Amino acid sequence: ETxxxxxxxxxxxxxxxxxxLRCSSQSGHxxxxxxxxxxxxxxxxxxxxxxxxxxxxxxxPPRFSGLQFPNYSSExxxxxxxxxxxxxxxxxSSFRGHPYEQYFGPGTRLTVT
Amino acid sequence: xxxxTQTQPGMFVQEKEAVxxxxxxxxSDQSYGLFWYKQPSSGEMIFLIYQGSxxxxxxxxxxxxxNFQKARKSxxxxxxxxxxxxxxxxxxxxxxxxxxxxxxNFGKGTSLLVTP
Numbered sequence: 001e002t003x004x005x006x007x008x009x010x011x012x013x014x015x016x017x018x019x020x021l022r023c024s025s026q027s028g029h030x031x032x033x034x035x036x037x038x039x040x041x042x043x044x045x046x047x048x049x050x051x052x053x054x055x056x057x058x059x060x061p062p063r064f065s066g067l068q069f070p071n072y073s074s075e076x077x078x079x080x081x082x083x084x085x086x087x088x089x090x091x092x093s094s095f096r097g098h099p100y101e102q103y104f105g106p107g108t109r110l111t112v113t
Numbered sequence: 114x115x116x117x118t119q120t121q122p123g124m125f126v127q128e129k130e131a132v133x134x135x136x137x138x139x140x141s142d143q144s145y146g147l148f149w150y151k152q153p154s155s156g157e158m159i160f161l162i163y164q165g166s167x168x169x170x171x172x173x174x175x176x177x178x179x180n181f182q183k184a185r186k187s188x189x190x191x192x193x194x195x196x197x198x199x200x201x202x203x204x205x206x207x208x209x210x211x212x213x214x215x216x217x218n219f220g221k222g223t224s225l226l227v228t229p
Binding site for chain 1: 150204206215217219
């Protein structure tokens, strides 16, 4: 068991709405990354947080934003939802000194109608 | 440009047989890491094995081994003694320390079906 949890497990939203997804990192991990996985594709990196600051970002527009809290839990916020945002959103936690350890949560499946 | 290429969309293997899942990668970095993950239908990405670019020996974890050929830029996953529970999607990924921190670049995956 990896210890990374995500909520909610499933979510249905309407185009134009805003959504917040949550992730609790594995104990001892100080870095969290978010990935978007469209159906039939591999995960795509959205961004990474370390010590409550964004530490890297993939090719996603600014309407994708995030937060990391002092307890290393994290949120992914998506504004102005589009139909193409429908995907499985995965968070992964790791300890910065050990980048080979990236443990994923079970994901949140977002459907935008 | 695609950094991770998995050329096998789907693979079949009989129970107890070995299977090799292919992965090639593209990087100009000297320091990088290669990962394999298993994703069952539930969606969770399960870490299987890691190979660092400077590791001289192929990584092994139980029934999983990584056939690392640096000059050919390939990192194939070998699963020995396949079990029915091995049926899942398998993703190869690479970590480069670049502008995106420790982001993982994933391939498109290979669907493995283990038959009795």
